[in-house]
Amino acid sequence: MSTRRDLERGYAVDLKRVVLAYVAETVIVIASLIGAYLFAEQYGHHDPATMLMMMLAPAAYAVVEFCRVPLAISIRTQTSLLLRLFAVLGVLGAGCVTIKSMSQLGEIMFRPRLYDVVHARERLDDARAAAASMQQTISEADDVVAQRRAELRNAEQQLGVSTEKLGNLPEQKCLPISGISKDGRAWRSMKCSADQRIAPLVRSVANATTDRVAASDRLDRAGSERDTLSRASTDMALRTEQLAYREAVMNSQLHSFAAMVFGKQPTEVTDGEIHQFLRFFIFIPAIGSAFAATLIALMAVQRLPVVPPVDLVDDAGAYILEPFAGAVVRQAVEAATKAARESVERPIFTHA
Template sequence: MADAVTFSIPDPRDARIAARRARDLERGYSISYKRLTLAFVIEGIVVATSLAGPWLFASIYAGKDPLAFWMMLLAPVAYGVIEFSRVPLAVSIRTQPSKVLRVIAAIGVIGAAAVTVKSISQLGEIMFRPRLTEAVTAQAKLGDAVAAKATLDRQITDADAVVAQRTTQLAEAEKRLKDGNTELGALPPQRCFKVVTTTRDGRHVTGTRCTTDPRMDAMKTSLSNAQRDRREASDRLDAARAERAKLDRGAVDRAASEAAVNYRDAVMRSQLHSFTAMVFFKDPGQVTDKEIHSFLFFFVFIPAIGASLAATLLALTAVERLRDEDSVFIDERAGSFILEPFAAEILRQAREEAGQAAEAALGRGKGRFREEELPEAAPPEQPAAGPQPAAGPQPAPGPHPPPGGLRVVETGR
């Protein structure tokens, strides 16, 4: 019976895993490249969006000046380069054996995270800027409409006051004219009497002389002034009433109402106003600019901090430190070379013991058979001198052995 020793051919993938495992054991840590790749992908997206935001700012505010455009992009490009160093620095915190270098890497991670917070905060502000700008513009138009309405109200009040004043002046002028006419009518009438005069030649001439009240002339002058004042007061009143008629509230009221409706719509479309109103338990149209910017600080700044930590935490957790008990590792190929000879030796010894036991059992069974059924049989012949083949394992005899003795059949596997 032949003994065969077989060797298994390891899978190349298992060989690569074993080599990588040996390398990790040698350097004392392993790296999850899936997490590390995801961290770099996140960092790349953050850098790309951080550059896109300033590019939009420069496109809007630089105008047609290319020099101003590129001046506005210099710092964001530098910030993007700094942000790319955050993931390698985070990996260095877990892999560097020197404590000093780990502290330096941690300081670098904090600095790069601060740059990321700045960039992400700018992107968060950009997210709310269109709606916030629309609300601010609508609020400004509403303020202008309210101010125009207030100005019109003041103008109308002033015009009404002028009309009232001119009406009073006209009434006073009319009263003076009336009083003058009354006083003039109350004067005594003109008195006339005959007067006889003698000329130089001695002739007598008869005439008529009329006398008037000396107050008559003064009263006529006063009455003439009163008439002139009345005409002027009437003209001024007509002018004041014409100016008052030009001040129409309808157009200004319609403009103020439309501005209020537009501002309300802009506020309802602004998420920032809605969120601020929910935090301060107010109507969205009643929140102040201070409340909006206070909420914007937390709503933009805190998520920016979280975004800056995402890739860093992935990079930190991608590195796994190996313990001392993890350093015991036996390659599959080495195990096959070490264990298979022992297994072959154990199988050989077991087969020898089984053969000896079978041979002993056959010998005892043969003796009993000859004593009972063949008592006069001749003793077996002695084998010739010389090397004899080794006896292999013998099967147990059956109940009816064949005549002429027993035959041992060796079977192999």
């Protein structure tokens, strides 16, 4: 509905579209303020001063939001080219504010799912690290057991070699000896000469036996320590976290959409690909929502066509109107004549 002044200025305004544009702006402003408040509550550490500082800019942005509709209408109604240019710049500036606010709301929409995915990935990384650490510990324990077994084998070999060498030595050689004592009596005896290699070999056998016992003890301890190690718990925890991560990713629409775009499994989508997809999935809808109300406001104004004045000469009126006037007069005369004729010809009746 347009006012008389609007019609006199050469345009008509559709009030319903203007109201619709303001309703859209109101919804955007309310949603933006709610999102800003949630940010202030989450990151303001419940400090009223900090939260108030965080809400100042969104409040000013809300005022800018409402300025975009009258600026869009001014683009269609202003006759000055300079003012229309300023109105266009104002609409673009206000649109940037809306794009920022709507992008923030779009990021809030996906944050809970991304939060779940991030924390599920952290737990999965911890489970993988624990499984890798257990595998490394088991590998080191296996190396120790193998080393202790090799030491025992070497000790047994050394003991066997020393025992074999000792067994291969010839027996003692004993020779009869005789003589006369100081008191002049004759004596006889046996003199045995031991092999000089026996003593070292005996010591070698004793040392090899000690080394074998020590190596056997070390092998038993290493085997006991190895038996206490198991990958069952870490593998179970890893499988549990892998399942939790897959569920978190499958519940994330952003990962599903990004997987479709990049042709991957949702669990294979990287953080860089997620943020690359966010540029389009959030930024483009933000642009659309920013200028939707502006387009409605622009379409609410309709410029009326300007009818140029027609200059008529003095005789033009008579030329145009005289045929119509003559026809009217002729029809009136004919009607009157017909009525008079009928009156004359009508018979007159008298009553006795």
